[in-house]
Amino acid sequence: MSDIVLKLSGIVKSFPGVLANDHVNFTLKKGEVHALLGENGAGKTTLMNITFGIYRQDEGEIYINGERAEITSPHRAMEYGIGMIQQHFSLVPSFSVAENIALGLKGSKISPKVDLVRKKVKDLAERFGLNVNPDSRIWQLSAGEQQRVEILKLLYMNAQIMILDEPTAILTPQEATNLFKTIKEMVKYGASVIFISHKLKEVLEVSDRITVMRHGKVIDTLKKDEVSERILAKKMVGRDVVLKILKKPSAPKKVELEVKDLWSRGDKGIYAVRGVSLEVKSGEILGIAGVAGNGQRELAESIYGLRKYTGEVKIEGETMRPLSVVSRMKSGVAYIPQDRKEVALCGGLPIYYNLFLKKPFRVPEFYLNPYLFNSSRLKRPSEQLVNEYLISTSSLNLEVKYLSGGNMQKVVLARELSLNPKLIIAVHPTRGLDVGAIEFVYKILLKARDNGTAILLVAGDLEEIFTLSDRVAVLYEGEIIGYSKPDESHLEEIGLMMAGVRKVKK
Ligand SMILES: Nc1ncnc2c1ncn2[C@@H]1O[C@H](COP(=O)(O)OP(=O)(O)OP(=O)(O)O)[C@@H](O)[C@H]1O
Ligand SMILES: [Mg+2]
Structure with missing residues (x-):
């Protein structure tokens, strides 16, 4: 018997104006981790959506264990033993972990006893090192925990083919390491992933083979040992990518953002930001480093007026009222939130509306009245933005x-950065972007800095912090535990502070 569990042969899928998959061939071996790599819009998610029965291919065949399979729905896919964790989760926030897993069980008309599910979930969680309490409500969980629930769902239904679409984009480095352990466990039990x-480093760390896609086509399938980060980047983008960007020394000027003794609570009602004071000057980037969940999101949301706080936030010397986003917009603050889908975009509106959602405060001529776009005036500037930000769309x-x-992330960036902001609050600005796009975003953020914008950058990835920041503050349990310099020689010091060790003053 052949060891190929999944074979995609000549898959074609087009959407109006785009050929998302162009005669794609792909094989997955039993017990293998096979990475799928490619630029934003290359067609990876589409290919997996077809494999999981969310879309139907226009042409081509799918074979499971050598037999032709008609995958007409996710239900059918699950019957074939295929499970998928999507780029954006599909859990019911008000239900518990166990209830969510019971809900997703294939073909069950009568829901199984939640008690039974709870017990099995506990066993699976232990066996695969997926630490989550079956009785927690989804809304109480961090993104990393929610992902563990999704993985448990797949394990519960005993999926043999597991598709993980950008699982690490939302994870802390520590969580990513744990996920890789879980993946290795799953493979040991005979699953294929x-x-x-x-993230090229991860791809090289966890996979056995790597398939690179570009513009809907498979460019190459390689064994891990045959490649390096540089080779992969080049295969993906079709040119050499600068993985390290050099920046000029900063020339900070007047204080743009001043935060004094800010306290704010997280979603669970406990203080997440505990007395933070900081300053960001025009022409500098202050990087906030820290393990995710130490108050970064709450800090950014408070400063932008999305979350209640006590203390003071001043922009250009003017005190902002808590919970007033409009006053921030009017003062020229741009915000790149960590949740583009929930916070930054209106999924049901066309791209060009989304590109201009914030303009009434800045460019009134784009509006007929505060609630209505002047569509005809938006077309041309949105075309320009789509070209400038290389947004790939039909x-x-x-x-x-x-x-x-x-x-989607590029749409948010294009909208926010094109406002010529005085201050940018950027939370994980490159999450989900391909290496070429990351290079591009780094360049525009640095250009904004050089033109005098103040930038508060929150990032989980220290490499990103080092590349962009002029100063680094480390946030630990809601407090700024110390400042450091953004270079490799301070890595150890920053690492220690991220773990809660205060800097010793010499
Ligand atoms: N339902 C749809 N309707 C129209 N176009 C679509 C639809 N789904 C995907 N596309 C288009 O198909 C192309 C491939 O998208 P896909 O999501 O597969 O890319 P991807 O490789 O997963 O990219 P990323 O790395 O950004 O997630 C894109 O141009 C996208 O806009
Ligand atoms: Mg995708």
């Missing part, structure tokens, strides 16, 4: 929810 990621009228993950 398709792993999508833009049409400006496409609803944003149909864009690939990375291209």
